[in-house]
Amino acid sequence: MRTYKQPVSALIVIYTAALDVLLLERADFPGYWQSVTGSRDGDESLRETAIREVAEETGLDxxxxxxxxxxxxxVYEIYEQWRHRYPPGTTHNTEHVFGLQLPRPAIVQLSPREHLGYLWLPWNVxxxxxxxxxNRExxxxxPERIQHG
Known part of the structure; x- marks a missing residue:
C-alpha cells in the first residue's frame, strides 16, 4: 500500500543571532535552495514535525x-513535480512556519537522498x-522577528 504525504508541513528557518540563514540544496532538483521543510507524519504535533525534520535534514537537535x-x-499550490507524493486530487499544502535560532553557524549532517549541500548566508542574500x-517571505x-521577539 502506498503511503502519501500529508498536505500539512513545517517550514523551519534556521538562523543565527547575526541573521545568517541555513539553506539546503535539494537533491531531486539541484540548484533549488530552501530552509528545512517537511510533511507531518501521523498525528504528531507541528512542533514534533519541526524537531524531526531538523534532525533528519541537518542532524541538529x-x-x-x-x-x-x-x-x-x-497555503500554497503544490508544485506539479511533487503532487504524486500526496493523495490523488491534492493540490494545496498548509505550511506552518517555525524559527530555530542557533548561537552561530553550525556544521550540519545532510541526508544525501534529500540534499546535496548547504550554505550559511546573510538573511537578505x-x-x-x-x-x-x-520561504522567501x-x-x-x-529582522523584525528578532528585534521584537
Missing amino acids: ATSYLLADWQQQN AAEKVFSPS AILQL
Missing part, C-alpha cells in the same frame, strides 16, 4: 536551541536564493 512557532500559516515564495521577516 532543535530542542537544544530556541525553537519558536511563528504562528504563521501559508538567503531570501533571494530560495525558490519558494513562502519567512526569511525576510527575520
Whole structure:
C-alpha cells in the first residue's frame, strides 16, 4: 500500500543571532535552495514535525536551541513535480512556519537522498536564493522577528 504525504508541513528557518540563514540544496532538483521543510507524519504535533525534520535534514537537535512557532500559516499550490507524493486530487499544502535560532553557524549532517549541500548566508542574500515564495517571505521577516521577539 502506498503511503502519501500529508498536505500539512513545517517550514523551519534556521538562523543565527547575526541573521545568517541555513539553506539546503535539494537533491531531486539541484540548484533549488530552501530552509528545512517537511510533511507531518501521523498525528504528531507541528512542533514534533519541526524537531524531526531538523534532525533528519541537518542532524541538529532543535530542542537544544530556541525553537519558536511563528504562528504563521501559508497555503500554497503544490508544485506539479511533487503532487504524486500526496493523495490523488491534492493540490494545496498548509505550511506552518517555525524559527530555530542557533548561537552561530553550525556544521550540519545532510541526508544525501534529500540534499546535496548547504550554505550559511546573510538573511537578505538567503531570501533571494530560495525558490519558494513562502520561504522567501519567512526569511525576510527575520529582522523584525528578532528585534521584537
